[in-house]
Amino acid sequence: MKPFLYFTKKIYTYSGKVLLYNFVGMILISLLDGVGIFLLIPLINVSGIFEIGTKEIPYISFVFSFFENLPNTLGLLIILSIYVMIVVVQSIIHRHQLIQNAIIQQGFVHRLREETYCLLLQVNWGYFITKRKSDIIKTLTTEIGKVRKGTNLFIQFISSQVFSLIQVGVALLLSPKLTIFVLIFGTMLLLFSRYFIKKSYNLGKDSNKFSRVYIAGITDHLNGFKEIKSNNIEETHINWFRTLCNRIEENSLTFTKLKTSSQLLYKIMSAILIAIFVFIAVKMFKAQSAQLMLIIIIFSRLWPTFSRIQSDLEKLSSYVPSFEELINLQKQCVKEREFTDQYLDQDNSFTLKDSIKCKDVCFRYSKTNETYALKNVNVTIPCNQMTAIVGPSGAGKSTLVDLLMGLNKPEKGIVMVDGKELTDKNILSLRRSISYISQDPFLFNTSLRENFTLVSPNSNDGEIWEALEVASAFDFVKRLPQGLDTIVGDRGIWLSGGERQRIVLARALLRKPSILVLDEATSALDTENEFRIQETLCDLKGKITIIVIAHRLSTIKNADQVIVLENGEVIQNGGYKQLENETKGMFRRLVGEQTEVGI
Ligand SMILES: Nc1ncnc2c1ncn2[C@@H]1O[C@H](COP(=O)(O)OP(=O)(O)OP(=O)(O)O)[C@@H](O)[C@H]1O
DSSP states (O other): OHHHHHHHHHHHHHHTHHHHHHHHHHHHHHHHHHHHHHTHHHHHHHHTSSOOOGGGSTTTHHHHHHHHTSOHHHHHHHHHHHHHHHHHHHHHHHHHHHHHHHHHHHHHHHHHHHHHHHHHHTBOHHHHTTSOHHHHHHIIIIIHHHHHHHHHHHHHHHHHHHHHHHHHHHHHHHOHHHHHHHHHHHHHHHHHTHHHHHHHHHHHHHHHHHHHHHHHHHHHHHHTHHHHHHTTOHHHHHHHHHHHHHHHHHHHHHHHHHHHHHHHHHHHHHHHHHHHHHHIIIIITOOOHHHHHHHHHHHHHHHHHHHHHHHHHHHHHHHHHHHHHHHHHHHHHHHTBSOOGGGTTOOOOOOOOSEEEEEEEEEOSOTTOOSOSEEEEEEEEETTSEEEEEOSTTSSHHHHHHHHTTSSOOSEEEEEETTEEOOTTTHHHHHHTEEEEOSSOOOOSSBHHHHHHTTSTTOOHHHHHHHHHHTTOHHHHHHSTTGGGOBOOGGGTTSOHHHHHHHHHHHHHHTOOSEEEEESTTTTOOHHHHHHHHHHHHHHBTTBEEEEEOSSGGGGTTOSEEEEEETTEEEEEEOHHHHHHOTTSHHHHHHHHHHHHTO
């Protein structure tokens, strides 16, 4: 119940009074439906199919006697006119209500998507890397869709409960004993149906689990498509897929069986009860036609209500896991939010004037993990110079860079920017002045031009070509038949690794950053292009601050400072030449190894 109230409150906050009008509309439609049914009694009387003694029907018998006193044809015409009017009014309200409902629902789901997506983009990096991307995609697509359906069903459910209450009230006026009898049996059956509701919830949970495994699996397989093809392991993946699809099919069939079983049970119970009741009424209490009519009307209107409640509750229960999943994601995002609103409007005109410093910095990815990724790190990155970070794989190079950019926060120690501690107050300004290129250069699946303008919206073609020139990408882009309009494929797959790296470098430079961070960003370049990039970086020295992580040491020959990391600790720090001359240092060993293998 709680998750539904949570989203109903949200839908009300979004739509306001329109939701209430819609709610009233739904009740009105049901009421008119009820009135239409009651019209049956005078209709039967007037049409002369058979005579119902309407005087025995309490409270409303005067309405029926009004028709009885009219000439037959006139009575019939009036009743049929009222019937047509009711249907027309009901249909108009229904149409209006459906349109309003669609507007509210679409707007609500739009809001919900946007809200969740914004929350997601505001979480801290540490939390994000613990989440599986496919799970997030699933919540943002499938689960939000189910939440929309579930919320709509819940609102309909509540409105039909209001109408049921009105029906019960009318039925109590007409025949209290009979109504109480129906209510007692109905409630007993509803209690009995707890089994079905619980089962539906569990099936809903299973269905969510299967869809999570399904989306995650497909994403993994598509990402590793080349590995699958080149290692000829398609069969293994097809088998995995087949087994999962079988389980999804089974889950869906089990749900249908459950739903139909409960409905079957209700229908059988309802037929047996009506039969018993009519038999007792006719044979033992010699009920008159009007009373019989009442029994049939009350049963036929009230009993399906219980059946509907039961089936709605089952459906709603199957949606609960989706509600829980979305609420959990939103709550986690709020908890893991990187900044509060007050820090989002930071001045973006930051330029590094002195240095970024790490003072006694310690960091580990999880508090439960004993190993620190960085231990007592003390380094200074001077402004407008080139600093290289080197070390064996897993030494902590990327972790250190993430800390310098404020993506990770130190567990102990501080990071200082121009003498001020890096906190929520200045982190965004710092990041706005950084251009970062990762180990795995990423391009959006669109044209080259759009890849530039998405990052730097005000740049024109001239500036883009300039940046391409600086990044040694001018010639190859010029040769492409579509030039800047070339589409690059998923993550830029239609370009070679080296071409991708040069485009990403050009894109980073186009932003005219104050700090340029390259995390293994030139590893795929050939010697000629690497040399040209080295020259570019050399030209940029003195104008911007450059931080380079590189395994290939030739890339960092021009570095002003080299920081050598091992097992999370800084083991050497100094100029390239200085460290090369330290005979016992790791750096000299690394240089030696690379010279030997000719890197
Ligand atoms: N998200 C993470 N969760 C847990 N541990 C991590 C995570 N990322 C990195 N680590 C661990 O932190 C240590 C440092 O990793 P980091 O990526 O900084 O190394 P690196 O020097 O950049 O390595 P490489 O040169 O291979 O990229 C490694 O032991 C790694 O296993």
